[in-house]
Amino acid sequence: MLSLALAGVTIGFTTLNAHAAAAAGQAGGVLDGQTIRILAIGDPVFQVMQKIHDDMEKMAGGKIELDVRPFDVLHQQVLLNAQNPTSSYDIIAIDLPQFGEYKSFLLDLNPLIKETGFDATDFHQAAWTGAQVGGKQLGIPIQPHPEILAYRKDLFEEAGLQPPVTTDDVLAAAKKLHNSKPGLAGIAWNAARGTPLGQTFIQVMGSFGQAPIDLPRTDHGFSIDNIKPENMKPMIDTPAGLATAKYLKALMDYSPPGILNMAWDERVRVFAQGGAAMTYIWSGRSAIYELDPQAPARGKVGYVVHPHGPNAAPVSPLGGWSLGIPSNLDKSRIPLAWKVITWLTSPEMMKEYTKYGDCVSPRHSVSQDPEVVMHCPVVPVVDEMASKGELADWQRPPVPELQQIVDVLGSVMHEMLAGKRTPEDAVKESQQQIDRIMRKAGYY
């Protein structure tokens, strides 16, 4: 047994080294023979990186260790990694609302930005400031995008429907189109238990005009600049919260089979294959059908901002991913990590990503590139929403307890959708559980 193991180990090591040598053979490049360790999410931009991994290694002249994890595992691993004496990763992916939770163990990138003269003006304003906390720049946006509503222009035209503007429009259109053709559901969305449904709830509640906690109001929404302990009170048990719960429950009647397990990838896949007439979608994932010549939805999709409830303004939640450096990273590796981040978020690489399935561009220069617009029709639409001020980030305020809020809603609301609770009951129960969490954390 021992000799077998030794043989295996030797073979393993030699092939590993051979592979590394081959990659490092092209010296120079960003990595110059070194290895970079990235911890990321299974979102479009990183899936693209996996696809073109070998080419990227050749371009960079080194090894890229890209660990792609599902959302919850990534969250756990980032937090556990922060407890290590030295970080096991050079670069980590951070979701826009997570900056509040991670702020105490991310490196402030401002010194590096100043030192290397990194030009931030090309980035969308909202995406850039979204990665800041307390004046510190904690991440560089690589895939920031809003959640919007996609709808089949052809099916709507056929049925004589206008693009949906309010939530009532959505329900009406869904009702009319549901089962109007075999295998066609009204609308697909994230209803899977846990993070998918939890996020859906607070994002939709934003479109009913309410933030999940008691944030100070501004003229166009809410402010997340200076969140005080008294702002941490949950606002689920409110008219807007109840309306949201009822809306989601109503959507169930026009949803595709398997809706209770549907999350980010599946809802888009179902829509792409013509299984639904509408879907909520993070704009970057539109690449799933826009770049697939065989997808029934390709080229027939229109996009609108999140439909709003009565007495609320149209607003889509901004989200998406940025790259940051853990503060417990070995000091000697920081320059390398920064170089790689700069490279990964460069205009050239961003354009590459759009070719292979990531329809997001936080850089104006890339958004206006006609080639990009050709593959990804959603990009100029998002650009317009950004300039109209229809993108906001208060729906998911960057507080450390955000994930717990999402977890509670993700499980209580799931019970409601499965028929085990009424909307009124679900709203009250969520409120109570989140309230307990806030008290435990000592806010009030």
Added chain:
Amino acid sequence: MEASRTDYFSLGEPKPDSMKLAVERRRATWLLIAPAFAVLLGLNLFPIVYALYISCHYWMLARPQPPRFAGLSNYQELFFDARFRNSVLVSLKFIVLAVGIEMLLGFGLAFVFNTRLRGMATLRKLTLLPSLVMPLVVGLVWFYMFNENFGIVNWFWVMLGGTRVPFLTQGALALLSIVATDVWQWTPFVMLVFFAALQALPEYVYEAARIDGLSGSQIFFRVTLPLLRPAILIVLIIRAVDALRSLELVFMMTKGGPAGDTEVLPWYLYTTGFMSLDLGYAAAMAVLMLALVTILSQLFVRLLESREVTP
């Protein structure tokens, strides 16, 4: 050397000897046992005490606020926690179903294999394999087989005339699927234990019974079963505790869903402690779980102590 069977621990006890040898004996005993004892003290006893300590605090990982003393409030909260009650209930359902089926199947199959027919020994050896496979891989392959779009189980079901069933995402079915997977993995182990116990049953008791004219079923109920009782209890406790503490299957196949139908106690503990990072609350659950396991393991130890299983 034949020793009496009443005290399991005095086997092979050498005769008392001189003072010098006694001192050397003491030293040797200490040197031999201390290292193992130290490891277990540090990694088994101390963590229990530490868990008690943690459970009396509000202790969140990766938060700026430091841990805060909270007395028994975590336990109080647990008492009112519906999700905790559900997880205990689901665990109970899982243990009763899975272990119950494994015991019955394993018991019956042991009799089937209890024969000198050619090839049966090889078949029997092959059946042990599931019990040795990494539980995570067991979860992986059964997750694949239960899949509603391309899973083999669905294929069999459709062949038998049913329609495609979402085994892992529909209410009660999800738990049953997990039970089925556990049964697949551990029935061979149970069977092997019963088989060995059967093999060790003394011939002369059966001869005597036959001479006395007892019928087949009388022999079974009045001779075989009582003789097998220790083995039954031992394997029951081992399986019950192992089923109580396992979470690989739920981790790979359902992650507690749908809607908590497969959220067993270990899963709730794990998500509380290492997803929500609420260590204080998780520690309280851990302490309760440890209390339960201690009771069961004490039972086991008494059993082992009371009599030799194979006389």
Added chain:
Amino acid sequence: MTVGLVRNKDLKAGVRRSAAAWPIGTLRYLVAAIFTGFCLFPLYVILTTALKTETAIFAWPPVWNFRPTLQSFYNALFVFGGRSAISYLINSVIISAVSTFLAVVLGAMAAYGFARFSFAGKRHLAFWILSTRFAPPVAFIVPIYLMVQKAGMLDSHIALILIYTAMNLSLVIWILRGFFSEIPIEIEEAALVDGYSRLQIFWRVALPLVRPGIVSTAILSAIFSWNEFLYAMVLTQSKAATLPVYLAGFSNSMGLAWGEYMAVGTMAVLPILVFTFALQKHLVRGLTFGAVK
């Protein structure tokens, strides 16, 4: 008391010996074959899925005849978008091997101590050690995580090695204690008379005589260490991450790289199967802590 395993006797316990044994025999074979097939089928699925192409994996109805390919193994080991399974495999080997070695060494010493010597509180100590077999990792992981973190040993090999040693000690001690106590005491007394010290007797006389016990407890400990997932998942990330951690990174909602995962699954399972098939004899004793021989 008889030493070692009782041999396969010609005994039909509980079943009256009847003249018409033939139909019962066929029934036995049938049931046994079905059960064995049921046991082996999923293992067959693991291997074949690892050898299938992607289209074959997702095919409906499932494909039974297919052209095998080693692409999945290659991907998993060397490619797979940036993080290959090789380092996980190596970590698994190292950690299992070292923890097994420690468990057997420390356990054999303690087992001998329990077998041959008496001291105050021996029974209680022994029972306590036995009960550690039932320790639920999911409960222990909470304090142990904090302990490891404060000691600065997160994502290190040594932390897992020590934990697995502790996990396996109970088994080793209990099995070997039984083996040691079966050695006739006269052999050791003779050595005592010849002037050997106690420890020398342990090392040179007793230990060699329990070699079968050592082999079986070593293999069982190695299996348990190799298969363990929870401690590894929480306490390691990349440097010391073992195979189960790689497999646990899989999720049911994205990037379903079934072929690669089945390939790694095959690698995780194959060594165990090979060794234990050869090891049948002492397994029952090992798995039930000597309660059933």
